[in-house]
Amino acid sequence: FIFNIREVESYADRLYLHLKKKKEEMKPDTEAQLSLQIKLEKVEKKLKRLTNVTEDKLSASKAEILHTLLDKKNILEMQVEKLSKDPSECTFANQKAVDEKTLNYMLKRTQLLTRNIRLALPLLKGIGYHHESMNPKQRQAVETLLRMGFLQVVTATGSLALGINMPCKSVVFVEDSVYLDSLNLRQMSGRAGRRGQDLLGKVFFYNIPLPKVQRLIKANVPKLKGQFPLSVSLILRLILLAEKADDKPDAKAKALSVLKHSLMAFNQPKKQEMLKLFFLFSVQFLVREGYINQEGKPQGFSGLATHLHYREPSNFVLIRFLEKGLFHKLCERSLTNKGGKQFSETVMETLVLVLANLFGRLRLPHSAVELKGQFRHSKVILDELPPDFAAAAEEYNDVVDKIFGNFLLSTSKFADMEQECQLPLSNISFAGAESYHETSFLSVLTNCQNKTTAVSPFATLSGNRNNDLFCASTVDTIGLQTIDAKTLKIPTFDHETEDIQGRKMPLNAYALDFYKHGSLNALFCENFLHHAFQLIKDFKLVISSISTSLMELCEDENDNVVLAFKQLDESYKEKYEKIQN
Secondary structure, three states: OOHHHHHHHHHHHHHHHHHHHHHHOOOOOOHHHHHHHHHHHHHHHHHHHHHHHHHHHOOHHHHHHHHHHHHHHHHHHHHHEEEEOOOHOOOOOOOOOOHHHHHHHHHHHHHHHHHHHHHHHEEEEEEEEEOOOOOOHHHHHHHHHHHHHOEEEEEEEEHHHHOOOOOEEEEEOOOOEEEEEEOHHHHHHOOOOEOOOOOOOOEEOOOHHHHHHHHHHHOOOOOOOOOOOOOOHHHHHHHHHHOOOOHHHHHHHHHHHHHOOOOOOOOOHHHHHHHHHHHHHHHHHHHHHHHHHOOOOEOOHHHHHHHHHHHHHHHHHHHHHHHHHHHHHOOOOOEEEEOOOEEHHHHHHHHHHHHHHHHHHOOOHHHHHOOOOOOOOOOOOOOOOOOOHHHHHHHHHHHHHHHHHHHHHHHHHOOHHHOOOOOOOOOOEEOOOHHHHOOHHHEEEEEOOOOOOOOOOOHOOOOHHHHHHHHHHHHHHHOOOOOOOOHOOOOOOOOEEOOOOEOOEEEEHHHHHHHHHHHHHHHHOOOOOHHHHHHHHHHHHHHHHHHHHHHHHOOOOOOOHHHHHHHHHHHHHHHHHHHOO
16 A cells, blocks of 8 residues: 555556566577477468368378377467466466456456556556546456456555455555554555455555554544534435425425434534524525525525535535526627537636636645746646626625624534633633732733623634624634534635635646646646546536536526536536546
8 A cells, every 4th residue: 555646656567567577587488489389380281281171071091180280289379378478477467367358358448458558567467556546447447357366466545445345465555654544554454364265464564664553553543523414505405305305294304313313413412502503594594595485495596506515615606606697698708600509618618717616626735826837738727716706706705604603603602611711731711710810911911901702712812803703714713612613514615725824825727727638647747636537527527417407497498508508518528538438
């Protein structure tokens, strides 16, 4: 196991080259092979002359000669095949595990010999590699050949650690990494030992400090903790389930079960009350944005929002753009009438730009700004949203900040204020008057004339007030310690992100760059993406979901927005299929 994709492929290549060099050093007996080949050709010529005569006309002596030549041909073919095969010292492949026909079929199906010779050559030697940047067919070929026993060595990232039946005799950890923790160690080392074949599985550590190895082996697996069980999209999905189901009583019971029996709030009454508050404020948001009516019934774009539930809050921002007619304005700017409505490339690229800002939110370090304009194929750094789209996103954030800021204020009553008024390390308390004048510093603080109102006494020292809870970007730093109400599930659209030094981190333009040049290698080399294939696949699925939903929602089949997203879906799908094949 290696945690760097480049190293995964590099180790497999080096091992293949080592076997190739070893075979060259052994100096195979080419003269004997050539001699056998000449003998075989002579035998085949004699057989050809004899077989031209019908069997009825063959004399007894010639028939005997024919059978002798056939036996001799079989023996010579076996000898030639034996000499042409790799010696056992020069290959890891188990030829007995897979017949040649099956192997050729798998190589042809995955097109490795024509499209990825770098993977195909080591595979034939019994060496494979596996990581998330490979396309599904290539990963499946490696997994199948390893399970069948043909591959004896596979280098991999954590892509083989979870959810795949890939047993092997031994596991080797080749490098140290911050990702190598006790949980990953248990999962990866669990590959060692094949049921029914090995009594013990072996685990080796190479180039990893001994103290860390000892710590990892002795450490307990991290405890699983329930994350915040609700999101606005989940609540909308539950409302849709209860309203659209054929058996409504059963659907309502299931929805209530999800809300009442959350893992996070198990045996924690305060958190259960927090979840109820979150539900109420989420319903208020859904009513305010028009996803449900006053009676709690879904309406408008609620279906589209739930189709993209895994992309919250970008799904809500997208619908805000649709409702304000921004896409209609964009699509009316340029039409090229070629066999119906065809939109110009400028419109298509602007559409991808907007969608990339919403659904392709992969951040680059601030230092990437210095490389702007130095790349040959890709733009790398994504431009910001067009002004009218950016203004609509700000309006959306204002609504979210107002509604969920009140939610955060309401949850403050569930905090343990005695613990909140203690310093986390020294446990010095500010809750009682008897501790106020122990030091001169405390005396200055408590005698301050400026009175403020804030949910956290320590946040107040930095100049934060209750009104700052209405700005989602500051909540994580000024929230109370004893309640878990972070901004993670508050659907604020964070279109600007800063690093710890306050520098802006730009978005990666991989989605737009791929639309322009269609090259996976360019994304790998210039956009710094080792898992580009999966990212492009996810982005393509988002476009397909939007296009399908709009066609179902819109009664006018010739609507400009519907046609524009349909054209974009077809174009992006065509580019994706080229790299998939």
